[in-house]
Amino acid sequence: MSAVAAQTRPTDVPSARVLDVEGLDVRIGRHHLLHDVTFSIDRGERVGLIGESGSGKSLTSLALLGLLPDDAAVGGSIRLAGVGRDLVGARERDLAAVRGREVAMVFQEPMTALNPTMRVGDQVAEAITVHAGRGGPDRRAARARAVELLDQVGLPDPADAAKAYPHQLSGGQRQRVVLAIALANDPALLVCDEPTTALDVTVQARVLDLIVRGVESRDAAMLFITHDLSVVATVCERVLVMYGGRVVEAGPVDDVFRRPRHRYTQGLLAASDLAAASPGGRLPTIRGTVPAAGAFPDGCVFRSRCDHATQECATTPAWTGPDPGKGFACHHPAHEERAS
Ligand SMILES: Nc1ncnc2c1ncn2[C@@H]1O[C@H](COP(=O)(O)OP(=O)(O)OP(=O)(O)O)[C@@H](O)[C@H]1O
Ligand code: SF4
Numbered sequence: 192m193s194a195v196a197a198q199t200r201p202t203d204v205p206s207a208r209v210l211d212v213e214g215l216d217v218r219i220g221r222h223h224l225l226h227d228v229t230f231s232i233d234r235g236e237r238v239g240l241i242g243e244s245g246s247g248k249s250l251t252s253l254a255l256l257g258l259l260p261d262d263a264a265v266g267g268s269i270r271l272a273g274v275g276r277d278l279v280g281a282r283e284r285d286l287a288a289v290r291g292r293e294v295a296m297v298f299q300e301p302m303t304a305l306n307p308t309m310r311v312g313d314q315v316a317e318a319i320t321v322h323a324g325r326g327g328p329d330r331r332a333a334r335a336r337a338v339e340l341l342d343q344v345g346l347p348d349p350a351d352a353a354k355a356y357p358h359q360l361s362g363g364q365r366q367r368v369v370l371a372i373a374l375a376n377d378p379a380l381l382v383c384d385e386p387t388t389a390l391d392v393t394v395q396a397r398v399l400d401l402i403v404r405g406v407e408s409r410d411a412a413m414l415f416i417t418h419d420l421s422v423v424a425t426v427c428e429r430v431l432v433m434y435g436g437r438v439v440e441a442g443p444v445d446d447v448f449r450r451p452r453h454r455y456t457q458g459l460l461a462a463s464d465l466a467a468a469s470p471g472g473r474l475p476t477i478r479g480t481v482p483a484a485g486a487f488p489d490g491c492v493f494r495s496r497c498d499h500a501t502q503e504c505a506t507t508p509a510w511t512g513p514d515p516g517k518g519f520a521c522h523h524p525a526h527e528e529r530a531s
């Protein structure tokens with residue numbers, strides 16, 4: 192990715208901070224896909240990222256790992272604790288050194304993250320040796336550590352599993368291998384993009400539990416992208432709500448879920464509230480669909496679907512809140528608490 196603006200900000204991150212994203216702005220081709228995305232994550236903190244399909248969640252996560260397409264024009268800054276440079280505009284060589292070590296990722300589909308022609312134990316071992324400096328573990332020690340990691344993520348008979356190729360494992364087992372790779376270097380931040388969606392429902396809870404235990408035991412922070420708001424309520428302390436490539440609301444999960452202020456958040460929560468659906472009735476939905484990239488209205492991007500929109504909403508609402516970690520951007524916020 193290329194930087195659109197020279198970065199002059201200092202790259203020191205306060206000690207409790209793992210990640211500081213400021214004004215992240217992404218354009219691909221003629222589409223402006225992320226707008227001024229600003230948030231931070233503290234050490235050991237678990238932050239959920241929610242929003243309908245196409246809201247910009249995956250682009251945000253890819254930006255954190257320097258995995259945006261080459262033709263993406265990226266502005267703003269992404270600063271990780273312990274990394275002495277801004278990741279926006281960093282060279283691929285520097286990004287590769289950070290990826291898998293300070294920040295690691297678990298994607299939705301484990302097959303895309305694994306090499307189909309390599310035994311899984313070797314893949315975990317390679318994740319260890321690739322970042323090992325002089326004096327780090329040799330191949331043999333890395334293989335032994337790989338088996339330990341496969342054991343930690345709950346693979347039965349880890350020594351045998353290490354010799355398997357990805358296609359010989361189930362989807363849930365493959366995602367455990369991906370998790371073992373992601374945790375191999377004790378990253379300070381784990382980014383999970385719908386990590387359990389592709390799995391059988393009975394396996395989802397187990398893998399989720401392993402992810403949470405994996406980050407907790409390392410005191411690692413986590414950014415967790417999901418459509419499943421009950422998972423956010425269970426796993427995360429804070430939540431960011433995205434729509435149209437913008438963070439429209441942010442705050443502690445309890446506050447946002449109990450008292451959403453942005454009309455989009457309110458709609459999203461109502462649409463996922465199974466308890467509110469009347470028997471035989473229909474689940475509330477947000478009317479319309481997410482516009483295609485480039486087709487969002489000016490002003491508030493949600494106004495083409497919002498029942499509370501007024502003339503005022505043709506102007507962009509300002510962020511209302513003490514800081515980027517808590518607040519919302521809506522001209523006519525909701526006030527009432529949701530029934531819990
Ligand atoms: N490489 C790309 N080139 C052009 N547009 C892209 C590219 N990647 C994503 N987009 C567009 O950017 C917008 C945000 O995409 P993104 O993948 O971040 O959505 P998402 O919130 O992760 O959705 P989902 O929940 O479906 O995964 C979408 O409109 C998508 O079409
Ligand atoms: S700013 Fe206006 S259009 Fe946007 S969510 Fe709030 S009320 Fe709806």
Ligand SMILES: [Mg+2]
Nearest residue numbers: 248249250384
């Ligand atoms: Mg996505």
